[in-house]
Amino acid sequence: MKNGLAGTNIYLAMLAIGIKDQLAYKLDYLLSVIFRFINALFMILIWTAIYLGTGVSSIRGFTLPDIYVYFFIIYALMGTTNMELPDVIQEDIQEGSIAAAYTRPLRYPVQAFMRGAADDLLVIIFGTVPLFAVAVLISHVSLTLGTVLLLLTEILISYLLVNLIGFLIGMAAVKLINIYGIITITWSTLLLLGGGVVPLNMLPPVVQQILFFSPFPIMLYIPAATFLGTVGYGVIMTSIFTSIAWIAVLAVAAYVAWGKVRRQITSAGG
Amino acid sequence: MERVVEAVNVSKSFKTYERASSGFLASLRRHYYIKRALKSVSFSIDRGQIVALLGRNGSGKSTLIKILTGILYPDSGTANVLGFDPWKERMKLAWNIGVVLGAHGQMYWNLPAYDTFEYMRKIYKVPETDFKKRLAHFIEILDLKDVYKKPVRTMSLGEMMKCNFVASTLHMPQVVFLDEPTIGVDIMSKAALKKTMLEMREDYKTTFILTTHIVEDISIADRVIMLHKGRLVFDGTKEKLEHMFGNKRVVEIRFAPSAKPSLDFGKVLYIGTGIARIEVNARELKSRRFTGLLNSKGVIDYSVSEPGLSELLTKMYERLEKNGAVR
Numbered sequence: 001m002k003n004g005l006a007g008t009n010i011y012l013a014m015l016a017i018g019i020k021d022q023l024a025y026k027l028d029y030l031l032s033v034i035f036r037f038i039n040a041l042f043m044i045l046i047w048t049a050i051y052l053g054t055g056v057s058s059i060r061g062f063t064l065p066d067i068y069v070y071f072f073i074i075y076a077l078m079g080t081t082n083m084e085l086p087d088v089i090q091e092d093i094q095e096g097s098i099a100a101a102y103t104r105p106l107r108y109p110v111q112a113f114m115r116g117a118a119d120d121l122l123v124i125i126f127g128t129v130p131l132f133a134v135a136v137l138i139s140h141v142s143l144t145l146g147t148v149l150l151l152l153t154e155i156l157i158s159y160l161l162v163n164l165i166g167f168l169i170g171m172a173a174v175k176l177i178n179i180y181g182i183i184t185i186t187w188s189t190l191l192l193l194g195g196g197v198v199p200l201n202m203l204p205p206v207v208q209q210i211l212f213f214s215p216f217p218i219m220l221y222i223p224a225a226t227f228l229g230t231v232g233y234g235v236i237m238t239s240i241f242t243s244i245a246w247i248a249v250l251a252v253a254a255y256v257a258w259g260k261v262r263r264q265i266t267s268a269g270g
Numbered sequence: 271m272e273r274v275v276e277a278v279n280v281s282k283s284f285k286t287y288e289r290a291s292s293g294f295l296a297s298l299r300r301h302y303y304i305k306r307a308l309k310s311v312s313f314s315i316d317r318g319q320i321v322a323l324l325g326r327n328g329s330g331k332s333t334l335i336k337i338l339t340g341i342l343y344p345d346s347g348t349a350n351v352l353g354f355d356p357w358k359e360r361m362k363l364a365w366n367i368g369v370v371l372g373a374h375g376q377m378y379w380n381l382p383a384y385d386t387f388e389y390m391r392k393i394y395k396v397p398e399t400d401f402k403k404r405l406a407h408f409i410e411i412l413d414l415k416d417v418y419k420k421p422v423r424t425m426s427l428g429e430m431m432k433c434n435f436v437a438s439t440l441h442m443p444q445v446v447f448l449d450e451p452t453i454g455v456d457i458m459s460k461a462a463l464k465k466t467m468l469e470m471r472e473d474y475k476t477t478f479i480l481t482t483h484i485v486e487d488i489s490i491a492d493r494v495i496m497l498h499k500g501r502l503v504f505d506g507t508k509e510k511l512e513h514m515f516g517n518k519r520v521v522e523i524r525f526a527p528s529a530k531p532s533l534d535f536g537k538v539l540y541i542g543t544g545i546a547r548i549e550v551n552a553r554e555l556k557s558r559r560f561t562g563l564l565n566s567k568g569v570i571d572y573s574v575s576e577p578g579l580s581e582l583l584t585k586m587y588e589r590l591e592k593n594g595a596v597r
Contacts, residue, residue, distance in 0.1 A: 013392040017378060017385060024380030024421075100376040102341045103438075104393060105364035263343060 010106070011114060018118025029126040036127050040075040043197070044068055060201045061230050065138070067199075072135035073224040074196050079128030080155050081162045081190060081219050084116035086183050089170030094177060109258060112170070113163060120159075141228060150236065151223055157243045158219040162190075164250035165215070171254075171261045195221025201230070212239060215246040271316035274445055274477050275338060279347035282308040282333050282500075307333040309500040310347065315479065315493075317444075318471055322491035323481040324504075326587060329497040331481035332372075335449050338479070339369050352444055365394070368443035370434045372450040377422040383433040384418050387440060394441035401440065408436045411469070412462050427454030435463060439470070446470075448480040452487050464490045485583055498590045512582060517552050522573045529568025535559055544570075 022029075044067070051057075051064045062070065089112050092098040101111050136143070169186055173179045191197060193216040200208055200221040211217055212235075222239045225231035284307055287300040308330045315321050323331045336342040337349050340360030349356050354363040370376070377386045391401045409415055412432045422430060431451060439446055446467075452460050467490060470476040480487065488494055494511055496504035504511065520539065525531055527544045535557070536550035554560055555574065564572055 010393060013389055017381070017389045020385060021378045021380045096371075097376075099336065099341050100369070100371055102360070103339055103364060103367070103369035103371070105361050106393065107361070 011110075014106075014111065014114035015118055015121070018115045019121060022119050022122055029122055032123065033126050033130055036075045036078065036131060040071045040131065043071040043074070047071070060199070062199055062202075062228075066228055066230065069135050069139040069141070069228060070199060070224050072131050072138070073227050074220050076128045076131035076135060077155070077158075077220050077223055078196070079123045079126075079131075080120070080159055081194070082120045082123045083162050083166045083183070083187065083190075084119040084123075085112060085163050085166035086170040086173070086179060086186075088112045088116045088119075089167075090173040090177075090179050090183075093173045108262075109167065109254075113167075116163070116166070135227070139228070143227075147226060147229075150226055153240065154218055154223045154226060154236075157240060157247065158223070160247050161215045161243060161250065162219065164247065164254050167254045168250065168257055171257045174261045174264050190216060190219060193217075194219040195224065199225070201225070213242060215243055215250070218243040271318075273314050274317045274352055275315035275479065276350045277314070277334070277338070277347065278312050278349075279310045280308055280312070280334070280337060280344045280349055281306070281310050281346045282330075282337060282342065282344055306500050308337070308344075308497075311497070311500075311502045312347075313495055313502060313505055315477060317477055318475045319493060320467065320471060320478045320491050321480070321493045321495060322488040323479060323495050323497065324483065324488060324583070325481075325497035326483060328499075330500040331483075331497055332449055333500075334497065335369075335371075335447050335479070335481055339367060339447055340364070365441075366444045368438035368441070368446040370431070370438045370446070370448045370451050372453060376434050376437055377430065379423050380421055382419045383414075383422055383425070383437070386422070386433070386437050387418070390437050390440050396441050404440055404442070405436070408440070408466070411466050412436065412459070428456050428459050431455050432459055432463065435466070439476075442470075442474055443476070444474075445477045445479065448478065450482060451480055452482065452484055460486070496586070498587075503590060504586075511586075514582075518576075519550055519552050519555060520575050521548050521550055521555075522546070522575070523548070523564075523569060524571040526568045526570060531563055531566065531569060533563075535563075 047067045048064065051059070051067070057063060089098075092101060092112065098108065101108050104111070165186065169179060169182050172182060176182075193211055193214060194200075195217065200211060200217055203211070218239050222231065222236060226236055284305045285302060286305045287302045289300065311330070311334065323334065325331045333342065337344050338351055338356055340356035340363055343357040351363055352366050354366075356363055377383055378389070387401075387405060390396075391398070396404075409418060412435070414429075414432060414436070417425060417429045418433065418436075422433065425433065431454060435448070435451065451463065455463065467476075467478050471478065480491070482488065488508060491508065494504065494506065494508055495502060496511075521536070523531065523533075523546050525544055525546070531546070533541070533546055533548055535554055536548040538546065538548050540547040550560070563569065
């Protein structure tokens, strides 16, 4: 028990120093809040134009006010799908600081994850919380304890998924050194297939069926639809279980990839 | 003596590349080849020794340190540090060693060094009282009083290196690996680092292995291990190194511009108007021919000097490049 607590203290120490280090860029985080609001407003403007242009009051169960809330929730959730981990790994490999991390009595993936988590936590505080607050204020949804617990479960699952995907992308940096392009493509894919541009229930049924077997809907669409109450309990539970299966698959893939890549780390110097 | 580090026939190769040609599309055409960074290197180090790993850039020093600390694995051969296989038992080994990897980021860039020290205390579970005592001592001896509370990014390279040293040794490791620890460090700080290392050796029997290509750094070492193109080419004391070239002397002769002294008893290193520098065997200094020259007309003055360590190493490197061997 004592050892367990000591271990937790080390993780907390890693998280705490990471947050302290990142807080040197307070202005950057504040600007990111503005940036996220602007992005949400862009989507709202586009969808307002679609609704007013077509003259419909509802598309697949989404009214225009629902769409406003939807995109504030989506941009709030982008804080929880921040995917900082591949950037951390790429930076460590490019700067050679992975060697220093290796000299400590800690597993490198854990060190990288905690550094990424420190940034994620700040993005959640500065980005997710304000946007979520706006969504709550402008919506007429009364959140029950059950919905909140469901939302937290979905967010936790999506956070694990994003970090496992991020870890696998980060491993590519060992070979490619610069993985910025891969990170951007992955992020765009997540945005598109997760429901960050179009609510997924507006896509053709076949596409929806395929997508619901992917790990993406739980990242943005399912939590946003859970908040709005536009998705059934059955779909939510199916998505949760599908995503847990994805976590298992990606965790095995990450474990295998790390085993192979660890031998190829050839950081600077010689 | 207790053996704490052992390398047996350690070899390591890297796949690397160079541009196949010059020109606009050159970066698309790469010529891959295998670089043999270490070639069957064997040695052992006893507890409390201070060993300098010497060699030119690309000689394999850092690769060897990385293998001994578990960062890299050897292609063949075995390494053992404090009874652990560094690659297979990296985590266990890490509790017992300290590593300073040149200027590579071991400190949190935006925070005062103190925050990294405190973080290390938690990682290595150093008791608070020990931490305070050790830190106070390091701050005093390494002159960090005005440094350790300012953000690392505002520090000079030398200040950063000293803080790196503290962060890596606060847990009092049994073996400390220092990769180029004196880069950018001023004379006073170098002396302070050396004093700290000697103190740690005295008080805790700490073993130090430092890589360097700076000759003055080896003055602290009991032993020098020299690598050249991945091969171990010398393993012995500084004195042994000096002795290998110790039979040579450099004679500087000043003579009248009109004089034409005969200089054929040694290797002429330099000759100019009224001055010549010749490398001779020590026993030649007693020869009749040499004393005759010095007493001859036209010779105004002369001086005899032993080559310094820096010159010895230059010669050694020249020999290695030419013959592939020290002797």
